Amino acid sequence: MTPLLQVKGIEKRYGARIGCTDVGFDLYRGEVMGIVGESGSGKSTLLNCLAGHLEPDAGQVVFDTRADGPVDTVTMSEPERRMLSRTDWAFVHQHARDGLRMSVSAGGNIGERLMAVGDRHYGDIRDKAIDWLGRVEIEAARVDDRPTAFSGGMQQRLQIARNLVTGPRLVFMDEPTGGLDVSVQARLLDLLRGLVREMGLSAIIVTHDLAVVRLLADRLMVMKDGHVVEAGLTDQVLDDPQHAYTQLLVSSVLQV
Amino acid sequence: MIELKDVSKSFTLHNQGSAVIPVMEGASLKVAPGECVALTGASGAGKSTLMRVIYGNYLAASGQVLVGGLDVAKAEPREILALRRETLGYVSQFLRVVPRVPTLEVVAEPLLAVGCEKQAALDKAAELLKRLNIPERLWTLSPTTFSGGEQQRVNIARGFAHEYPAMLLDEPTASLDAQNRETVLSLIKEAKERGAAIVGIFHDVDARERVCDREVNVSEFTPGVAA
Numbered sequence: 001m002t003p004l005l006q007v008k009g010i011e012k013r014y015g016a017r018i019g020c021t022d023v024g025f026d027l028y029r030g031e032v033m034g035i036v037g038e039s040g041s042g043k044s045t046l047l048n049c050l051a052g053h054l055e056p057d058a059g060q061v062v063f064d065t066r067a068d069g070p071v072d073t074v075t076m077s078e079p080e081r082r083m084l085s086r087t088d089w090a091f092v093h094q095h096a097r098d099g100l101r102m103s104v105s106a107g108g109n110i111g112e113r114l115m116a117v118g119d120r121h122y123g124d125i126r127d128k129a130i131d132w133l134g135r136v137e138i139e140a141a142r143v144d145d146r147p148t149a150f151s152g153g154m155q156q157r158l159q160i161a162r163n164l165v166t167g168p169r170l171v172f173m174d175e176p177t178g179g180l181d182v183s184v185q186a187r188l189l190d191l192l193r194g195l196v197r198e199m200g201l202s203a204i205i206v207t208h209d210l211a212v213v214r215l216l217a218d219r220l221m222v223m224k225d226g227h228v229v230e231a232g233l234t235d236q237v238l239d240d241p242q243h244a245y246t247q248l249l250v251s252s253v254l255q256v
Numbered sequence: 257m258i259e260l261k262d263v264s265k266s267f268t269l270h271n272q273g274s275a276v277i278p279v280m281e282g283a284s285l286k287v288a289p290g291e292c293v294a295l296t297g298a299s300g301a302g303k304s305t306l307m308r309v310i311y312g313n314y315l316a317a318s319g320q321v322l323v324g325g326l327d328v329a330k331a332e333p334r335e336i337l338a339l340r341r342e343t344l345g346y347v348s349q350f351l352r353v354v355p356r357v358p359t360l361e362v363v364a365e366p367l368l369a370v371g372c373e374k375q376a377a378l379d380k381a382a383e384l385l386k387r388l389n390i391p392e393r394l395w396t397l398s399p400t401t402f403s404g405g406e407q408q409r410v411n412i413a414r415g416f417a418h419e420y421p422a423m424l425l426d427e428p429t430a431s432l433d434a435q436n437r438e439t440v441l442s443l444i445k446e447a448k449e450r451g452a453a454i455v456g457i458f459h460d461v462d463a464r465e466r467v468c469d470r471e472v473n474v475s476e477f478t479p480g481v482a483a
Contacts (some may be wrong), residue, residue, distance in 0.1 A: 028334050186355035193354055197368065215354050219333045233312060233333045240314040244270030251271065 002064050002171060004029050004202050007253075010059035012042075012049050018226035019045035023059070025221065025231065029169070031197055032203045034234060036210060036215030036249070037106055042101045042226040043206045044174060050204065051091050051172045063088075063170070086116045090163035094175035096155035100147045100162065106133065107143040109162045117166050133160040136191060153184035157191065164195060171203040177212055210253055214238060222246045258287040258373040263319035263329070265302075265309055279305055283319070283477040285455075289421065292454040293442065294468040297475040303457045306474055307424050310455065311346050312336040323422055341369050341392045345420035347428050351399060353388050356468030358397040359402075359410055361384065365445060377417075385463040386412040387439055405431050416443050423447060425456035441467055 003026035012019035020042035022208065023060040027033055035043045048054040050061055052073055061073045066088065073081055085091065094101040100109050110129040111119075119125050130140045134155035138150075145154050163171065176192070179184040193216060196203060205217060213234055215222055220234040222245065241247045287293050295303040307316040309328075310321055316329040324343045326335055340346070345366070353362050360381050361460040363465050367377035371383040385395060394402070399410045408431050415423070428444070429437045437460075444467045447454060458464035464471070 031334060031337075064480050091301050190354050190356050207348075214352075218337050226321065232315075233336055236315060239308070242268070 001028065003027060004031075004064050004071060005071065006060070006062040007050065008062070010046065010049055010056050010061065012045050012056045014053060017190045018042070019228045020049070023228055027202055027204065028171075030196075030200050031219060032201075032205065033221065034213035035117045035204065035206045035217045035221045035223060036213055037223035038249075041094065042070040042221070043223050043225075046223070047174055047204065047206045049109045051089065051090075052085060054166055060140065066235040087166055088169045090157075090166075091170040092159055092163055092173040092176050094178050096147070096152070096159040100155060102148050103146065104111045105144045105146055106119055106138065106150070106158055109147065109158060111154060112167050113162055113166050128165060132133065132165050135156075135195075136161045137187070151189070153180050156180060156184075156188060160188075160195075164187060164199070164201075169200075169201065169202060171201055173203060173207075175207050176205065178207070185212075190217060197199070210238060210250065222249065257289050257324060258285070258455060259320075259322040260285040260306075260310070261322070263306075263309060263321055265305060266317050268412075275276050275362040278409070278479040280309070280474075280477045283309075283474070284433060285472055287422075287453040287455055289451040289453050290448050291470070292448055292456060292468045294453065294464045295457050296464075296471050296473050297478075301473075301475045301478055303474050304426060306477070307426060307455060307457065309343065311340070311424055324458045335443050340470045341366075345392040345418065345423045347412055347415035347423070347425045349408070349411075349426050349430065351411045351414075353399060355400055356398050359390065359399045362399055362410060363413045363417055366414060370418055372418075380417055381413065384417060385410075387443075389436055389439070401445050405436075408432065409436060412440055412443070416447065419447070420448060420452060422453045423455075425458075426456060427457050427459060429458065429460045437463065448467045 005027040008024045010023040011021040023046055027129055035044045035046065049056040056074060062070045063073050065069050073084065075199050091109040107126060110132050111125040114125050114128060130143055133140055133143060138154055138157060150158060177188055195201065207213060217234045220232065221239045222230040222237065224245045230237055230241065230246045238250055239245060241250050260283055263280065263283040266276055266278040269275045275417060295306060303313060309316050310323065310330045311434055318331065321328040321472060323339060328336060360378060363381035363385060364377040367380060370450055373418055390406060399407055410427055428440050441463060
């Protein structure tokens with residue numbers, strides 16, 4: 001089986017400082033990988049390098065494309081990478097505002113991504129948009145409202161709908177539940193788990209919330225100062241951490 | 257089906273003066289299909305640790321942990337995930353679920369994960385919940401608010417939903433009343449009859465004698481005690 005994503009020796013420097021270095025892993029279809037670490041550990045830098053938002057200084061991000069098989073997305077042409085990020089890839093930002101067009105209706109936000117991949121029939125697009133609003137538990141009656149009129153949790157769900165409507169195979173998520181209150185978080189986690197299983201999605205989730213990764217991620221990577229200090233099965237890394245930093249991280253979680 | 261060869265385990269506490277605590281040495285064990293082996297030993301002897309090592313939850317320091325031909329001590333995460341999905345079930349003492357998910361779906365999930373058709377999975381889940389006396393009015397609620405005994409039974413239903421060829425049971429009869437305890441014991445017997453290899457921890461001596469074929473005292477694997 002070919003991995004969906006093969007990451008080899010990724011490095012990003014900001015001048016003399018290390019953003020992240022020597023990161024490598026394989027991600028297979030249907031796998032969800034979490035990346036945890038404190039702020040400044042390089043986890044967001046890494047995610048942005050993987051998703052093509054930042055250009056890494058070294059390394060390869062090889063994605064198994066539908067048409068041509070494994071291709072290095074770092075050396076791919078810009079139009080090709082843009083096409084990929086509209087079709088097989090999706091990126092869920094921590095702040096829904098960064099991933100949505102705030103001046104366009106909810107339905108328009110979902111429809112836009114469909115139009116980008118060639119859908120033209122207005123009725124079909126609207127039907128699909130309403131279907132996806134339902135899947136993320138937003139009432140169909142809100143289809144013509146702008147996201148500015150939505151709560152934070154609804155905006156986040158709308159962002160997810162916008163990202164998943166084109167049936168991507170790989171989703172990058174940057175703190176998808178950050179900044180949401182706990183009841184909304186639980187609902188979002190439930191939603192994401194269901195979608196991952198039904199659509200056979202692979203996902204890479206950056207978060208600092210260990211409870212979120214325990215419930216969502218199969219595998220876990222722990223980062224500190226730009227380096228991956230530990231990687232493995234999520235429950236193994238959390239229950240039997242080997243590295244000093246992971247032990248500190250796990251033992252620092254407050255019990256509810 | 258399950259075979260351990262000379263397995264050892266120690267914990268290194270980097271943030272507490274790098275103390276190294278050896279907890280297991282030279283653990284060997286072999287469980288055939290259709291056999292149920294009980295782990296015995298005093299509290300703290302390492303029964304749960306051994307079980308967690310078999311499940312891949314704890315990393316073995318040395319030795320081989322073979323489950324269905326896969327060496328869990330050295331396998332890739334995705335191989336262990338596939339093993340847990342298809343081959344190796346684990347009924348722990350604690351129920352860990354995504355909040356808000358209805359009980360019926362929590363129980364059906366292992367079946368959906370192996371590609372079982374949705375209605376068939378829900379039917380099987382309903383059958384198990386009924387056998388374990390979880391009232392039907394609770395099935396649509398999340399088990400997070402259930403009583404301890406109810407959560408334990410939901411956990412058991414979930415553990416027995418898919419017919420795993422190998423199973424780990426951590427005190428499956430704890431905190432259950434007599435009738436439910438009988439149901440659990442018959443679930444274990446049925447699993448044995450279909451050829452499952454089972455490793456269990458039972459503090460309930462009577463239950464242990466009724467379902468287990470052999471006992472393995474884990475104190476023999478505790479470093480420093482045997483010497």
